[in-house]
Each structure stands twice: as C-alpha cells, then as structure tokens.
Amino acid sequence: MSWTIGVDVGGTFTDFYAANDDADVFHVYKTSSTPSNPADAILNGLDAMCEKFDIPKDDIVRVSHGTTVGTNALIQRTGSRVALVTTKGFRDLLEIGRQTRPHMYDLQKDHPAPLVEREHRIELNERIGAAGEIVRAPSAEDIDAAIDEVIAAGAGACAIGFVFSFRNDEHEQKFAKALRKRAPDIAISVSSEVQPEFREYERLSTTVLNAYLQPVMWHYLETLEAGIAKRAPNASLGINQSSGGLMSVGRSREFPVRTALSGPAAGAVGAAHAARQTGRRNIIALDMGGTSADVALIRDYQIDLAFDRDVAGFPIRMPCVDVETVGAGGGSVAWFDRDGLLKAGPKSAGAYPGPACYGNGGGEPTTTDANLLLGRLSSRGLLDGDMGLNPELSREVYKPIADQLGFTPEKTAQGMLGIVIANMVRTIRTISVERGHDPRDFVLMPFGGAGPLHARDVAVSLGMKEMVVPAAPGIVCAQGLLVSDLKEDFVASRRIALDTAGLGALAETLEDLNTKALDWFKGESAPDAGRRVQLVVDARYVGQNFELAVPVAEGATLAAGDVPNIADMTAAFCAAHDQAYGYASETDPIEIVNVRLSASAKLHRFEDKPAPTADAGEPTVRDTRQVYFTEEAPVEARIYDRAEMRPGQSVTGPAVIEQMDTTTPVYPCDVAEMTPDGHLIITINPEAKL
C-alpha cells in the first residue's frame, strides 16, 4: 500500500489530493491557507487528512507540491537583498530593460523599479565576445574588489550575469568560485546556470529574480522538508516547476525562479491528465476562479510551453506553461467605461466582501450575481449548500445599470456574461489562433469554481463542439501535481547552421547534453522505466530574430546517431514555421540558436478503467428550476447532483449538474455523459448557432 499526495497552495485554500493506486482509492481534502507561512497549512492539513481518511503516514511515498511562495515574494517584493555583479559598462542594464514604457499613452505608469539598487550593482572589468572568445579576463585584484563590494552591500544573495556568458561561462564561474570561498553564506545565482540563453537583459532579469528568491525559498523549503520528514519519513518531496514538471527540493533551492508559475502549471498538468483519461488529445484548458481565468493549450497530451513570460512585471526567460491570464472571474465587476461601453473586470470584488449575493456588503454587480439572477447558479450556492446566496441582493446591484441601459436586470446580466465570455474568447485566441492553432481542432476543458458555468458560450464562440468537465474541477491543480513527471531542461545556446558541418556540431552538443541528463537521472534516483529525453532545437531562418522550438528526436536516451538528417530537420522546421506564421521556405538557410534536451522521468502509472456498463440510464433528478440559457426566456431545467451520477449515465439539457466545487449548466439538447474516470463529456448540440 503506497500513497502519493498532491498539495496545491492557493490564495484561499490549500487543496490535497491523495491517491492509492494499488487499491484504486483517492481522497480530496481542503483546508484554509496560511499565507504568513504556507507550510503550516500543508503540515497541519496533512495530519488532518491522514487522520480523517485513515492514511498511514509511513505509507506515503511521495508528496508533490505546487508553491506560490516565490510568486508572492515577487508580487509583494518581500525577497532578499541582492547584489548584482555584471560586466563593466552594463550596471544600468537591469534598470534600462528594453527602454520601453509599459503603456503607450500613460505618462504616469512605469515598469516596476529593479530589484537591485544601483549602488548594489557592481561592475567587473571582464568581457567575453560574440564567439565566446575572451576579450578581457578579469584580474584577481578586480575580482577581490568586487567581492568586497558584494560583502559590503550586506546582500543575502548575489546574482552574477556577464555579457555572452551563455557562450563561455569561464568568467562567471571564476567569480562565483571566488565569492563562494570568501562569503560562503551568500546565496549565488549564476546566469549561465540559471538560463544559458542569449539576450542579456532577459537572462540578467531571470538571474536576479532567482537570487532574490533564493533565501526566501531556502527558508521555506527547510521548514517544509523537515516537517514532512518528521511525519512521513518514507516520502520524497517534489516541487512543481513553471514548466509543469517536478524537481527535487535541492534543485528548487538552487533555482527558485522556476517555481514562479508553479500554480497555473499544475492546473495545466492536471488538465493534460484528464485529457489522456478521456482520450482527447487536444485541449484548451480554461481555469476560471474568483478574480481571473487562466487559459492554456494542450496538444497531443503535451502542455504548450513559452520561453518568455513576465511575472510581477519582470521578464523571466525559461520554459513556462504558455498560460495567459485574463481578469475574468466570479467576482469580476461590471462597469461603464467613459465612452459608455459596458465592461467586465479586471476589477474584482475579491473574496471579501465578494459578490453582492454573498450578503457581506458587496455593492457592485459581479459575474456571480449575474449567474445567480439567471438561475444558472443555485441560491444554495457552492460547497453543497454551505453558503446561501441571495438573488435579491444581486437584482438590487444590477438594477442601476439595467435602468441605464433600459433593460431588465436579467437581460443586463446576460449582457455582462456575454462580455466576460468575449474577454475569455479573446484570450484563448491569443494562445491558439495567434500561435497558429485552430480552436475548432480542440476540446474545451473548463475547471476551477467558475469555469464550467461559462464554458459553453466560450466553446460556441470559438466553433468548438465538445467540452470535458473534469471529475473534480476544483482540485485539478492538486491532481495535476500527483501525476507530474520529474522534469529538467538542459540547454546549450550556440549558433549552428543547418548544414553538414552543423549536424556534426549538433551531434556533439547532443552528446554533451545527454551526459548531463544521465547524471541528472542518476542524481534524482529516477526510475529506469519512465526515463525519456527529447531533443528540441530553437531554430529560425538566417536573419530572423525569433526562434521556433522544433522537437526533432525523442527516446529513452539519445546519442549522436539520433540526430536526424538535414532534409528531415528542414521539413520539421518548415512545418512549424508554416503552422506559426503561415508560410515557409524550403530553400532559405536555417540556423539553430539553442539546443535543448528535455529530460523527464515518469513517477505515476496510468491505468485504464473498465468501460461502464452499457445503458446505465439517467441519474435521478434532484430538483427543477427556471434557468436562462439564452437571452429570450428562462426554461425549466432539471437539477442533478454530480455525486450521484455513475459512469455511463448521461443527461440531456436543459439541465444543471451541481457538485461541491462547481456548477455545470447543460444547454438544451446538449448531452453530458460521465466517463469511467468520472469526467463529464458534453457534446454541444450540433444545431447550436456556430
């Protein structure tokens, strides 16, 4: 009997998902988060859950954790004091950034101030050239003097970022070594280790963020690791990265910046897992909560990654789930813009006072109020009736804007939802259409408390025909953590022409990277069976300045001989270019700028559930009520309890399926069927206006 546990720490709740695959049992548990020290909720929650479900703690083999400690420290600027050592002539680079304003017309808005004060940005007289050649080596005296300054700055961490260090890390390493020797207590982030890729500002920014988080994360992980070791001595602890894979505690201490998007990444992994269980290869994940919605693409069961994201206004250049966030959630507020257009969000009523219908004094019309007015949401509310909602309060707050429009409150509420949906559609277009993917080839997967409530109109607006609502939409993130692989990316930034000589260089690079991957597998004690490496090249036409990540080889391990020939590589690149930009040339010269080896080790077994018995019939109707599915008029909808639905059973709309963590309206003539894993597959009525 062995248990694995996923723990996702959110702003309001800490969610647990515990699974015992041998016995095919799982449990879900929720407790309030403890923002001042998130480890408290995790450790106390773990105790409480094990007691409640009678889980022997010695049987826990793994705890996988998605953390927002890093993200919050960045947003609240509560990280450590950092000193930066950089190439002579470039101390201001961190502050100049890309020399742009964050808003074209706003004369008052600036990018956030840099995390390192100018007086703590220290220059070293060294220089590496574009080909990796040493232009100026740093003298021992200069290194010593710079270390003096780092120490004098009183910094808890030091970021080291030199120009062209991704080509040649000799100077960075030399300085790091000298610093470590003289000041062993200062945490060190070296740009050629954090992310050895070109574009000095983004690399520097990523490295500084890493240094900024090191002491905070160090402290947090120490508490957490000790607490877990004490309770569950046989458990290994894995931390989720922004790219949607786990890393060890050791690596998280070294590279905390990799957890900056840990939360949304877990959601995407959970969605990918549900995709696999339902056999839907291509998914658009829509995770909608109280204040915002995250959307991400899953293609062929794989999460789409992006390599240049912003967190709290700072660029981070490393693989992250390609998730876009839009200010559309249950608490989003409706308001009139100055030119009289109705807008929804990004302002949110938050958790408190929350939407007006909560009765906590919220005075503004929100998305949740609109759903309640329209009967889409039960007045018993979420959480299985724990929280009563008052539709009269919703009506009151919608009345002023309804009067202004000359509409009924219901029609106004429909309009508000229409705008929320348009905002989400626009964001989904950003991650699909703008990246060359047609949403009609995808299935929509709504989750989070508010996702399923709004998904149907989103799907229809995008021409999608099917939706999958996961079994437990409120804890997809915690579930995702449980099924995550161990993951690590190895990258070499070098320009390689796609020709015969280039192939030789690529093969050599691959061998290097593969050796690193093997060392890593060994270091992380990854099981042999689930090891996988994928060779990805970031390539472009010569003269272009944007790269496309093109996977070219994959296997349990890769050797020089696995590099494909020029024709195959060209074809793969051209296909990717055509997909992304709508054209490709077979004859224009191509070059590679980064070579990446993504290594992963599977920790979780996937097993197919038996097919449900045929003709399982309809579940029991729990209630009926009047629900607005379209603008015109409400219709009587049957209400079902999802907990009572069995695999194979189906429901035809108009209906509403309610459960503890979400509400799913089934539109007239749409059909919702439950799969063996408890997911709902909703087929959109083909007559629906597309």
Place this chain on the structure above:
Amino acid sequence: MSQATVELDPIRLEIIANGLRSIADECFVALMRSSYSTNIKERKDHSIAIVDKLGRLVVQAELTLPIHIASMGGLMKCVLEKFGDDIHEGDIFVANDPHTAGGTHLPDINYAMPIFIDGEIVAFICNIAHHADIGGMVPGSMAGGMSEIYQEGLRIPVVRLFNKGELQQDIMDIMLLNVRVPEERAGDHNAQIASCRLGERRFKEVVDVQGLPSVLSAFDEIISRTNKRMRDTISQIPDGEYEFNDFMDSDGIETFDIPICLKLTVKGEKIHLDFAGTSPQVKGNVNTTLNAVQASVNYALIGALDSDMPSNQGALDAVEISCEPGTILNCVFPAPVAARAHACQRVIDIVLGALSKAIPDKVIAAANGANTTAVFSGVDPRTNKPYLYFETIGGGMGARATKDGKDGVQVGITNTSNLPVESIEQEYPLRVEEYGFVEDSGGAGEFRGGMGLRRVLTPVDHECVFNGAGERFRYQPWGLFGGEAGGSGRFMIDDADGVRRLADKPNEVEVKLGTKITVETPGAGGYGKPADRASDAVSQDQSSGKFSTDYINKNYPTYGTGGQ
C-alpha cells in the same frame, strides 16, 4: 451608405469592438513574427489599423505606435482619391511617399487592403512597418545631411501592388532593386502582405458572426463615442489661450535655432492649436508633414488627459490644428523628412508645455524630445556581406507632478525597444563597450527629470561608417514650475587624435579600427523647485551614483546642512 444601420446597445458594441481589437492585435503579432527586419521583430516598429470605407480610423492594435496613426489616415485619403471606384477585391495598395501618398517618412512602408463583402467594400485593413533601409544616399535612409526627399530613398506613390489578387511583380522588382539588402526587405514585404490577408480573413469571420449591418454600425458608434469622450475631456481643461515656444537645434545642414511656436485655445469642448510663427521648412530632414503633427498632438492630449481613450478618428476629429503650408510642421515637396520624429517629439513637448498653464498636475516637463538615431554600416569581415545596424535610443522622460521622470526610456510618439547587446554583436561586427545612464543628465527639481542614455560602440576587425541624428543636443529639455533643464545629448568620437565631439547630425563618419563612437541622448527636465525636493530623494540621487557631488551641491545647496 447602402447598408442599413442597426441600433447597438453598449453590450453588443463592446463585444464587436473586442472582436475588432482582437483582429488588429493578431495581425500585429503575425507581422512581427514573420518579418525579417530587426526593427520590426525585436523593436516592434510597426502598426496595424482597421479603417472604414471612408478612410476613417476605427481600431488600432494595442501596440500601434502613436506616430503611425498619421500615415494610416494619410494613406487611406490618397488611396480613395486616386482609385475611388476602381478598387477591387484582392487588390493591395502600397505607398510610402510623404508628399503624394500620406506617408510621414520613406522607410515606413504602408499597406492597405480593401475588404469586400458581397461585392462591396466595407473596410480596409492597413499596416505600416519601418524597413531597415529604403535606399537613398545613406544606408538606413535616416541620417542627417539630406536636403531633398530624393536623397532619402525610393519614393513610392500609392500603387496597386496586387491587382485582383495578382502580384504586380514589376512593382515589387522596382521596390527591391532600390533598397539595400533586398532579400531581407522582400521578407518584410511578404510579412506585410500576409498580415493584410490574415486581417481580411478574420474580419470576414467577425462579420459572419455579428452580421455586416451591426459591424458597420459599430464603426460609427466607436468613432462617435470616442469623439464625444474626447470633447468631454477637452471641456475639462479651463478655457483660455495658452502659448508656448521652443527651438529645435538645427536641420543638420544650414539652419540653426528653429522656432516652433504654439498658441493653444480651449473654449468649452473645442480645442484649437495654432502653430503660427513656426519656422519655414528647412533644407535638412527634420521637416514633417501635417498628418504627423496631428498624430503628435493626439498623443500629447490623450497622454495628459485620458490615457485609456481609444485612439481613433473620433479623437483626431475633436482637435483643430492650423499650420501654414511650407513650414517645418507642414512641409511641402521637395522637403526631406526622414528625421521627422525629432519635430514630432518637439511638438509633444510644447503641447504639454502650453497645457502646463491650464492643467499643471497632468503634464510632464520636457522629455529627451528627440529620436536619437545611430546607424553603423560596412562590410562584415566574417561573411564579406554588407551590413546595416540602425537603432533609435531613448533618453530621459520629463518629471511629473508627483514623481521623477523615468530614466532611459523611449518617450512620446515612439516606444520601440532596444536591440540586445548580444544580438548586435552576433549579427554585426561591432562591440558595445558601454550602455548606461549619463551622469547628471536629469534636470533637478522637486521631482527630477529622467536620465539620458550612453552607448559606446567600436567596430571589430574592420572599418565602418557612422551616421546619426540628434536633437536637444543644444536646446536642453526644459523644466516646469522651477524645475531645472535636463542635460543635452551629443555624439563623440575617440580615436588616435583623442576625444572629439561630432556634429549633432553627423553624416558618413569613417570609423577606424580601435575608434570608439559614443552616443549620449538627452535627459529630461525637472518639475517644481529643487529646494522642495525631499531630502531622502536627494540622498538617493547621490547614493545611486546617478548624480555627482558637484551636481548635488549646486542644485541642492542646503542638502546635508540640515536645511531640508
């Protein structure tokens, strides 16, 4: 107007407007990603707009550059005048000429494609991209010293590049033969064409869902509501006449101390900007056409008054501008205009300067007021191929009523990003020795002005040529309400003969091996009296090393004496 109009409620209107913005943004990304010019890819020096069949600007991409508004409208006016009824499905028009085709300078190539529904034109999708070269006497087509438009590159009147879907290869051949590095420019043209076609496809999808009458009604509504918003905003400015004058340094050839004068009159919801007294057009290429002035005024007003306002025809139409033809702000053929951004930036400064007397809390002091340009060209010894590296470098932003101006940033009508040093050195045989702030360049004040930028470059293993253009290299960016002026910019050369200052608009400077070229951009003016600056702010000015002790002692004499 053959289509019936429909009544749209604010909800439906928001949803349609959202769909149109989404089209413009998608076309923007598509153009950026598939182009070849570093200018476009890394620096986003391009724009997208949807225009109605009358040529009115309806929606722009979010990242559209304020200056490009001008050419969109200008181009459309010329397309409609020249081709009128002779526009067909599948046509694509291209142009760049400021004097005959509504452009603002030659490197900005404008595209417009009509969108037909059921055989009738309903809209145009337009884009503009700044090509790294458009021919002419100087690589990059942007340097100082040029005295007539012919020297600045290939002039393209409004021509039909695609005739009913058919590429007129002859026209493309002429365009490419006349530019440097034609292979790359061909890639940029292809990206612009693909972006037009994408916009057409997406627009038709929106019409399919929303219905044509609703979309067309939305055009009118978007424009009229923005127009009302702009007029409401103007009415919040106290009525009165506000004057402001400033001088530009030079035209780079023969004229110095070029006056730019403004009398701004506000009455109710009307605003009138009269540039009487402004210099006649000059021989050097700092002239600008009137539509670029209109874009600059639009920028200054929106920036000061209501920065979330949609920028479309409705905003432009609410403002009245008078400016004599033949002056530097309304130049006529054959005036050269390549460096028109300098004049545009100055217009923004003086509009804000005039408004400072009416709405002191909303304006900022003079910014770097320039579009400092540096162009290096030569033959790359690694490949034996010619190269051209062009960049505009930001500077100080003017101090604000409640905080310091931002250091080292693009201001006004431009917001292009810098090119990473690691890109420059990989792509061109150049080395960047230094990239940082210019000490003491922010003007002192209760809130200080932003700092200028310094870049030092040197050629690697070869000799190259440097061209540049700077403004506010003599006339410093002024402060407001007692704030001091910011530092001026300069170009310098450091070779065997020592360090010397170059001309402010240097032309074809030979750069030998071991020679360094320094570009220093202007800082910006301060806001409020230096005596009112908080002592911890002064303390930070000093501890950050951005300001010298001499500067602190001179501008804040009581600091450190317990006087503050």
